Amino acid sequence: MAASAAPVESVGAPPAVPTPSAAAAGGPASATAPASSTESAEPAATVSAPSSRPPSESGLARYRPLTLRQWVGASVVGVLAIIGAATIVVQLTRWFLGLEAMQDFLATYPGETPLPEGAPVGLPAWLGWQHFFNVFLIVLIIRSGLQVRTERRPPAYWTPRWSRGGQGRISLTLWFHQSLDVLWLVNGVVFVVLLFATGQWMRVVPISWEIIPNAVSAALQYLSLDWPLEDGWVNYNSLQVLAYFATIFIAAPLAAITGVRMSGLWPKGATRLNRVYPVEWARAVHFPVMLYFVGFIVVHIALVLLTGALRNLNHMYAAQDADGWLGFWIFVASLVVIAGAWIAARPTVLAPIAGVLGRVGR
Template identity: 70%
Template sequence: MESASIAPVVEPSPAAPTAVEHVRPRGPRPPLPFPQTVWPGSAARSRPETLAEPEATGIRSLVKPPPWPLAVSGIFAALALLILAASAVLFVRWFLSLDFMRDFMITYPGESKLPEGAPVGIPGWLAWQHFFNTFFLVLIIRTGLQVRRDKRPGAFWTPRWSKNGRGKISLSLWFHQSLDVLWLLNGLIFIVLLFATGQWMRVVPTSWDVIPNAISAALQYVSLDWPTENGWVNYNSLQVLAYFVTIFIAAPLAVITGVRMSGLWPKNAERLNKAYPIEWARAIHFPVMLYFVIFIIVHVTLVFATGALRNLNHMYGGQDAINWVGFWIFAGSMVLIVAAWIAARPLVLAPIARLSGKVSGR
């Protein structure tokens, strides 16, 4: 503890025998011969404190630098990316002009032939499934990020069947896991209908030529000479692989890792926990979420860049036409998603959560 000093006491003057004045010496105070261990009282609290110089305390180092260096760095980074993208386009265009690549593009135009009996068109149930999948997935990503950054939750949920408060989780985590269950249920219905109606043939590779055709489609995208889009009849091979990975690889990984991290997993199953450590689930779950974010961004970009009205009619209007029907249905679905995003607050979630448990502040 730092040493302190005591100001000398001046004897009261005859004019004011009852007054006691504490006079501070102008020079430096002599140190105490012992460390001060008693709280100096209210006088110390009222004593003004002087701040040390910024150089001595490092206050100047806390001052934020002007924003212009960051802006200049951002401009240079954007220019570098633009130059890199332009270089990639020019290189791929030159590469495709070579004779052997021309033959390759003729042999593999970018899409594989569908099996005999493959359905044509997108049925209405697939449009509804697409909306619900988007609705749940967007909210799952939102709540997942909220759970990761929510260090001190403001509200908690405890299951109604819990004893001694076991199973208590944050309200954000409860909402995240509830959305997971709804998304999983919607996915199971989707898989059943996918195979029952034959639509699986449009999103599952049925020939090995899907790989060279996917490479061909990717090169066409990079060269800005994009492959012909006819999603109503057949997706190009790059789309087929993307949909296959999303439906049959990324989605199951999200479910398996999510269940391992949830309260549904048996905590006392030592052998099971040892065979499937929770660290593995955590290491996979977040990258899978990033995959879905990237997939959504690329998917939406291509939908609008390759004929927005026709593509939106395929997904929402149930018709192969160029009109505004699908667009307005899509716009209405976006309004619902934004409204749900805004409404996902404890004030709205708490009454719903109380239907299956107890909601408390701490």
């Protein structure tokens, strides 16, 4: 915004008298001198101060610090840089794996550890349904969690029906986030119970220290773009096992424990408990765990599509070891449902639902 115009005085000339508009604009106060009757009041010449807004190039609109053309150029350069860096990593990994010592390492540790006797073969239908429910909920949890962090003025507030004096009042967005958390926890408990009841835990829980070098072997094979031989219908490779174990038994409990600490379910008057487990610790862990889930989902989807999409999707959604299109279309239908829920998750839809369990208002 341009600064207020300031009068320019010439040496020996009487100071200019400030106009009401200049004074109202907050310009600097000028000394005044009475004008003689023989002198005509000539207005002083003024010079506009330079604008503090950075000029746009050729009148192009700016988006934050850059113009649209500059953003496109920066994006192209960034993509090319990523492709170049990835190419270098792939070539270096292939050279490294071509060494005699690494060939012996790959022969000893092919990237997969054998399952214990009695391990189930195949993926049951309940696992496919659990997979869909988990993806459905975690996507909405991430969306609502980001909204809670960036929201400045909530569209509405929710108060429990049993509350007195407005206690427990939270934003409608936070109510939606916490409600999804509860459903996700219930789904997770059912998943873990079925996992151990059916023996499927043997496929995602490390049972030998050999899984570490095998996971390193699998990671190097992925980096070389020479995918490790795998058959997810029978056994996951060691890197997959570690990733699934970390997600199910480490990241998910951390998300639950830290989420409960920051929610209204946590007892406010438990002084000793609050001292042992400060809310600052929960906040410091909760957001990085969310970033882990985002990264896991991105890498997981990329590898599913790049390492045999039709067969992998049949494993995950159709409970069959085949190369048909059934799993693909179930996957597409699930994306439609998730997209519909994403669009529908707005205050006009959430408020009536929240009103069943509490009071919604401003």
